[in-house]
Amino acid sequence: VVHPGNGRTAYHFQPAKYWQNDPNGPLYHNGLYHFFYQYNPHGPTWDVGKLSWGHSVSGDLVNWAALENALDPTAPFDANGCWSGSATVLPGGRPAILYTGIDADKVQVQNVAFAKDPSDPLLREWEKPSCNPVIPIPADVTGNNFRDPTEAWRGRDGLWRVGVVAEVNGVGSLLVYRSADFLRWERNAAPLHASSQDVPVLECPDLFPVTAASGASEGLETSASGAGLRHVLKLTDFAKEDHYMVGLYDDAADTFTPAEPERGDDPGNWRRFDHGHLYASKSFYDARKKRRVLWAWVDETDGGGVGRGWAGIQAFPRAMWLDGDGKRLVQWPVEEIETLRRNRVGGVEWVTEVEAGGRKEIAGIVSSQADVDVVFEVPNLEEAETLDPKWLVDPRGLCAEKGASVHGGVGPFGLLVMASGGDLEEHTAVFFRVFRHLDTYKVLMCTDLTKSSRKEGVLKTSYGAFLDVDVEKNKFISLRTLVS
Numbered sequence: 001v002v003h004p005g006n007g008r009t010a011y012h013f014q015p016a017k018y019w020q021n022d023p024n025g026p027l028y029h030n031g032l033y034h035f036f037y038q039y040n041p042h043g044p045t046w047d048v049g050k051l052s053w054g055h056s057v058s059g060d061l062v063n064w065a066a067l068e069n070a071l072d073p074t075a076p077f078d079a080n081g082c083w084s085g086s087a088t089v090l091p092g093g094r095p096a097i098l099y100t101g102i103d104a105d106k107v108q109v110q111n112v113a114f115a116k117d118p119s120d121p122l123l124r125e126w127e128k129p130s131c132n133p134v135i136p137i138p139a140d141v142t143g144n145n146f147r148d149p150t151e152a153w154r155g156r157d158g159l160w161r162v163g164v165v166a167e168v169n170g171v172g173s174l175l176v177y178r179s180a181d182f183l184r185w186e187r188n189a190a191p192l193h194a195s196s197q198d199v200p201v202l203e204c205p206d207l208f209p210v211t212a213a214s215g216a217s218e219g220l221e222t223s224a225s226g227a228g229l230r231h232v233l234k235l236t237d238f239a240k241e242d243h244y245m246v247g248l249y250d251d252a253a254d255t256f257t258p259a260e261p262e263r264g265d266d267p268g269n270w271r272r273f274d275h276g277h278l279y280a281s282k283s284f285y286d287a288r289k290k291r292r293v294l295w296a297w298v299d300e301t302d303g304g305g306v307g308r309g310w311a312g313i314q315a316f317p318r319a320m321w322l323d324g325d326g327k328r329l330v331q332w333p334v335e336e337i338e339t340l341r342r343n344r345v346g347g348v349e350w351v352t353e354v355e356a357g358g359r360k361e362i363a364g365i366v367s368s369q370a371d372v373d374v375v376f377e378v379p380n381l382e383e384a385e386t387l388d389p390k391w392l393v394d395p396r397g398l399c400a401e402k403g404a405s406v407h408g409g410v411g412p413f414g415l416l417v418m419a420s421g422g423d424l425e426e427h428t429a430v431f432f433r434v435f436r437h438l439d440t441y442k443v444l445m446c447t448d449l450t451k452s453s454r455k456e457g458v459l460k461t462s463y464g465a466f467l468d469v470d471v472e473k474n475k476f477i478s479l480r481t482l483v484s
């Protein structure tokens with residue numbers, strides 16, 4: 001998994017060459033993990049008319065073997081591209097894929113493909129029945145925006161449901177279709193979600209259950225229902241950001257009641273999994289480890305795919321579950337990533353005090369891959385700056401204004417990663433600042449890319465969020481960082 005040289009990453013899934021974008025149809029089946037992805041088999045750029053589904057398998061979500069493409073644009077109903085979608089295992093164990101085809105007239109339609117031989121552990125061949133498209137574009141869909149079917153789930157009435165995002169008369173919506181046989185699909189009269197007027201385009205929806213039991217981190221199968229669970233509705237908005245809302249899904253009426261209605265119906269105001277440059281995420285239920293695992297596409301910030309011969313990486317898989325507040329998801333890199341830990345540096349002898357403005361170099365890391373666990377002790381909060389309340393709604397702006405080199409009362413403290421030797425001219429700062437706010441403290445976490453590269457034309461931005469950590473009580477903040 002270590003790809004030295006040519007700028008390739010190590011923790012992140014990448015095909016051998018060329019362009020990839022959205023994760024598609026992740027699946028655990030007969031002892032293997034399958035990962036599909038939007039792939040251009042002809043070159044390192046997104047090509048509107050030529051996308052395929054790349055396909056790889058793994059026994060551990062860390063080491064991957066590449067297979068032939070699962071889907072290529074070969075039929076009239078997908079002649080201009082096999083776009084994003086999901087996989088569902090049908091009763092009896094046959095996996096099916098629902099995906100968006102860009103048809104011969106460049107219209108977006110929904111197609112199905114079935115694993116030709118469900119007993120093939122590699123699920124190498126997929127067949128597309130001639131009754132495709134199984135869901136043609138409806139007459140009230142505007143802008144040809146009708147795509148990205150979710151994994152299908154089964155209601156207690158035995159019928160399958162699938163969600164498809166659609167611009168319905170200019171309104172970004174999640175339509176639900178029902179089917180008894182996975183081939184004939186009928187649209188529900190009402191969408192499961194309709195955005196406010198100014199959000200016409202939604203992409204890559206995900207709808208999945210999570211257990212509401214306090215302290216439980218197990219995942220649930222996508223069709224799970226009953227008391228004691230909540231659902232998560234995730235949508236990618238036109239700003240290319242993923243946002244989610246926890247709520248109650250009713251499988252009789254196919255309605256979703258948000259747990260935080262005050263956030264409104266513009267997904268741009270919902271919660272986020274991430275604050276960096278990644279989106280189009282998709283989760284799956286991992287029956288092997290009974291967890292819900294999240295994939296997401298990271299689009300490089302330098303536009304340099306053509307020179308390199310590859311573009312696009314996948315964020316490492318993360319397990320996620322509902323936090324005790326019933327509104328927020330928490331997540332952690334899948335534990336298998338820890339099998340990559342080799343040469344340990346650090347330990348108790350590394351306990352050190354860093355003066356204001358001081359730095360300590362972590363020597364001994366020779367590879368370009370590091371899994372860093374660090375605990376910052378924050379014994380004294382007296383000097384914390386008072387937070388100007390205007391920043392409460394703009395933590396990212398606060399990160400940009402008070403970067404890693406602006407001295408504060410408590411902080412900035414954190415890591416300088418990928419730092420160039422000696423002069424630190426290039427580095428990415430991952431840091432914290434603690435502010436006093438009313439009678440409590442607010443911890444700001446930032447990732448600052450402004451000095452990440454000497455190169456021109458690279459998107460160098462700052463990301464940030466306030467964290468819900470009780471620094472006053474715990475007196476420390478721990479940070480895990482995967483660098484590659």
Ligand code: DQQ
Nearest residue numbers: 038083084147203204280
């Ligand atoms: N990418 C796919 C679409 C999807 C978009 C095409 C999101 O299906 O809406 O590559 O990145």
